[in-house]
Amino acid sequence: MRKIILLCSAGMSTSMLVKKMKEAAAADNYACEIEAFPMSEAKAKASDADIIFLGPQVRFSKDKVAEQCPGRPVEVIDMKLYGRMDGKGVIARAKQALGD
Template sequence: MKQILLVCAAGMSTSLLVTKMKAHAEAIGEEVEIEALPASEASSKVDQVDIIMLGPQVRYQQGQIEQMVAGRIPVTVIDMKDYGTMNGKAVLEKAFSLI
């Protein structure tokens, strides 16, 4: 099972994206664990996930997160359009392509 962590500012809008990503995963028969956390709590999960995806509003923290994972897993910024439209399918497919 793939483990995906979404990192955001507060978690409000990202929680909706998690729901849409899980719905798409279910529709295509994939088992995934997706969680959204504020950037301040990301360090507690970096060793338990396969990829970290940052919301566009916290893209400035990409370098810090990349230092935390030390190259073990991919770290990427969610496309602003996909985030804004809550396109769970596109975000999930991007995660799968990078894992």
């Protein structure tokens, strides 16, 4: 089972995306755990993730998160996918990045 973590400013809009991602993963029979947290919890909550996605509004924090969570892929969610709340598209990107 894959662990996918999303980080954003406060976790509000990203939690809506998490719901869409969970629906897309279930429809695709992709075994994963998906959670969203505020940036302030990056090190505590994302250090054991298989992949970490950042909301576009915190894209400037990519290097900091990569430093706090070494060995974990850190990606910024595409602004179009985020704006459309395209859970299927973000899951597809996670699978591609992880080689699943």
